[in-house]
Amino acid sequence: MSALIPLMTDAGLAACFNASSTGLDIKIAAIAVGDAAYRPDRTQIALKSERARRTLTGGEKVGPTQIHVNTLLDSNEDFWIRExxxxxxxxxxxxxxxHPDTPLVYNKAGQKHLLAYDLALSAVPADSINIISMNAPINLTLATEFALLSTAIVRTQHMLILPKLKLQGSRYDA
Incomplete structure (x- = not known):
């Protein structure tokens, strides 16, 4: 598989230039995925076949021109992620x-994918790109699984302890 090296679009570069010249910054807020396979073009303004878009669940600046972003993809469609x-x-x-020949990963309906990327944005002015995320650590993407596991543990403990309490004449009512 080829390395996942994104191509900065002309619109992205223009937005970064405008942001740096006005003292503002541009903010990455979402990751979009699609199923079209091609060689990216700088003039693109959208994915060719977008199938899902998710806001960032986390991210951080690694350096003046490098950021780390991530999101949780939980699409209800089956498709190859190719863009x-x-x-x-x-x-x-x-x-x-x-990439025209190599997909990134297969998205299975109902399955969750943690999409995490490090972006080296050396073509833009330092500190011109920031991140907008849900302001929650990425480990919260497992909150549902942890809640289900915790519920199962409590129920198991309840089943094991309740009979012992009844034998000892406890007032514990289930």
């Missing part, structure tokens, strides 16, 4: 990745 886009808070496609 990935990084979307600003204003809807601009900042960067895009695709």
């Amino acid at each position: 990935v886009g990084f979307i600003s808070d204003t809807g601009i496609l900042i960067a895009v990745w695709s």
Whole structure:
């Protein structure tokens, strides 16, 4: 498989330039995935066949021109992920990745994928890109699984302890 090296779009570069010249910054807010396979073009303004878009669940600046972003994909569709886009808070496609022959991963309906990427954005001014996330640590993506596990543990303990309490004449009512 080829490395996942996204191509900065002209719109993304323009947004970064405008942001740096006005003293503002551009914010990556979402990751989009699609099923089209192609060689990305700098003039792209959207994915060719977007199937899902999720807001970031986490991210951090690793350096002045490098960021780490992640999200949880939980689509109800079956498809090969063959394109990935990084979307600003204003809807601009900042960067895009695709490969004409090699898919990234297969998305199975009902299955969750943790999508995490490190982006080296050396083509833009330092500190011109920031991240908008849900302000929650990425380990919260497992909250449902932890809640189910905790419920199962409590129920098991209840089943094991309740008979012993009844034998000892406890007032514990189930």
